[in-house]
Amino acid sequence: MDRFESLCKTKGLRMTHQRIEVFRELAKYPGHPTVEAVFKKVRRKIKTISLDTVYRTITTFEDLGFIKRIHILDNSARYDTNLTAHHHLICTNCKAIKDFYWPEFDKMKPHKAISGWGRVDIKHVVISGLCSNCKKKR
Ligand SMILES: [Zn+2]
Ligand SMILES: [Zn+2]
Known part of the structure; x- marks a missing residue:
């Protein structure tokens, strides 16, 4: 999570509770999760979060270069925190x-x-x- 904090600082992204939890799950998840997989995990901690919010948060991370999107299996995008x-x-x-x-x-x-x-x-x-x-x- 130290990495997340320094990434946010350099890119000027506000560290919100939701963003922290989404990034935590992305980084923890073995085997490159889909948005849906991250959503299921985060929802256990933040009951009110929507799939759309998780999707937008992940897209923001991707745009800022925090994570990489990989397309290798079927059509579902998977996310990689290993840069x-x-x-x-x-x-x-x-x-x-x-x-x-x-x-x-x-x-x-x-x-x-x-x-x-x-x-x-x-x-x-x-x-x-x-x-x-x-x-x-x-
Ligand atoms: Zn197997
Ligand atoms: Zn990878």
């Missing part, structure tokens, strides 16, 4: 998304086909399959 360069492991069964680091890949020169294509802004690796928990259950 350092990283990649994702996705379980197609339980839909959990885990971060992983691959510094060798990050340093790798783009393949000829890519440099001929245009300008690369994002290099993001997505590995999908069955996580070990789901694999065990099958």
Whole structure:
């Protein structure tokens, strides 16, 4: 939460109770939550909060660069509080998304086909399959 406080200070965002709770849940949630998932958690603490408020709060965080939106599974936007360069492991069964680091890949020169294509802004690796928990259950 110290990070949230300093982010708010640098961006001039007022720290409200609602914003604090939304950010806390975003940061705590394992596996990159959806807006709905954050809403369900925050509602336990703030009974009067609406899905729309949580949605708008998360959009504000995204606009200010506090969090990143990732689109990897189906169409639902998931949010990532980890802003350092990283990649994702996705379980197609339980839909959990885990971060992983691959510094060798990050340093790798783009393949000829890519440099001929245009300008690369994002290099993001997505590995999908069955996580070990789901694999065990099958
Ligand atoms: Zn799984
Ligand atoms: Zn991530």
